Amino acid sequence: MNIALIGFMGSGKTTIGKRLACQFGWTFLDSDVLIQEKEHCTIAEIFAKNSEGYFRKCEKSVLAEIAELERVVLATGGGLPVGEENWEILHQRFFTVYLKADFDELFLRITGDPTRPLLQKYPTRKHLKELYLSRLGWYERAHAIIDTTQKKLERILGEIIEHAYPFYTNQN
Ligand SMILES: Nc1ncnc2c1ncn2[C@@H]1O[C@H](COP(=O)(O)OP(=O)(O)O)[C@@H](O)[C@H]1O
Ligand SMILES: O=C(O)C1=C[C@@H](OP(=O)(O)O)[C@@H](O)[C@H](O)C1
Ligand SMILES: [Mg+2]
Known part of the structure; x- marks a missing residue:
């Protein structure tokens, strides 16, 4: 069993994932980093040179590989x-x-970041918010939902650990 952090861009998956892995003594992996290593280019370059569709195929294949671990x-x-x-x-x-x-907080966290190509594909706040709303139903399928709005990393980490602890103890 493994733990996956999901959520919209800027929700803190990468930042908090590293801390959580460190706390549990587990391996930290980021699907974006694995794709960049395999493709020898950045996410922005993959979107520009190949397509978003190609990037989604890469995501599927790295997820299947990680699921074996x-x-x-x-x-x-x-x-x-x-x-x-x-x-x-x-x-x-x-x-x-x-x-x-x-959304307002996520928008502030990610706005102007050149590494997230969807900010060019959805160039206005309104377009990006539509993307965010369209994804909520998918995200809400998660086992645990943690609200990170206006919360410090330490507190978020503590709340995740509370929820994930039974899975952690089962594996150790
Ligand atoms: N709870 C939080 N409060 C304030 N800033 C945050 C929080 N979580 C993440 N950030 C900041 O938001 C940005 C995006 O975080 P990141 O971990 O890359 O998100 P994700 O991987 O979900 O896109 C980073 O600058 C990070 O420091
Ligand atoms: O929301 C998305 O479709 C994307 C989010 C990005 O990751 P983060 O959520 O870590 O920013 C990255 O996978 C790519 O730019 C596409
Ligand atoms: Mg990330």
Whole structure:
């Protein structure tokens, strides 16, 4: 069994995932980092040179690979939990934690970041909010939902550990 952090861009999956893995003594993996290593280019370059569709195929294949491992904290990309196929794997092999936050706060956290190509695809606040709203139903399938709005990292980490502790003790 593994733990997967899911949620929209800026929800803190990468930042908090590293801390959680460290706390549990598990391996930290980030699907975006694995894809960049395999493709030898950045996420922005993959979107520009190939396509978003190609990136989604890469996401599926790295998820299937990680699912074979044990004691991994996975920071997913924000679009990874969109689709039944990926959820089938997530539900089978991961305790899933949705890091939820108000759109306004997420927008402030990510705005202007050149590493997130969807900010160009959805160039206005209104377009990005539509994407956010369209994904909520997928994110809400998670085993645990933690609201991160206006919360410090330490507190979020504590709340995740409370929820995930039974899974952690089962594996150790
Ligand atoms: N709870 C939080 N409060 C304030 N800033 C945060 C919080 N969580 C993440 N951030 C900041 O938001 C940005 C995006 O975080 P990141 O971990 O990359 O999110 P994700 O991987 O979910 O896209 C980073 O600058 C990070 O420091
Ligand atoms: O929401 C998305 O579809 C994406 C989120 C990004 O990851 P973060 O959620 O870590 O920013 C990254 O996978 C890619 O830019 C696409
Ligand atoms: Mg991330």
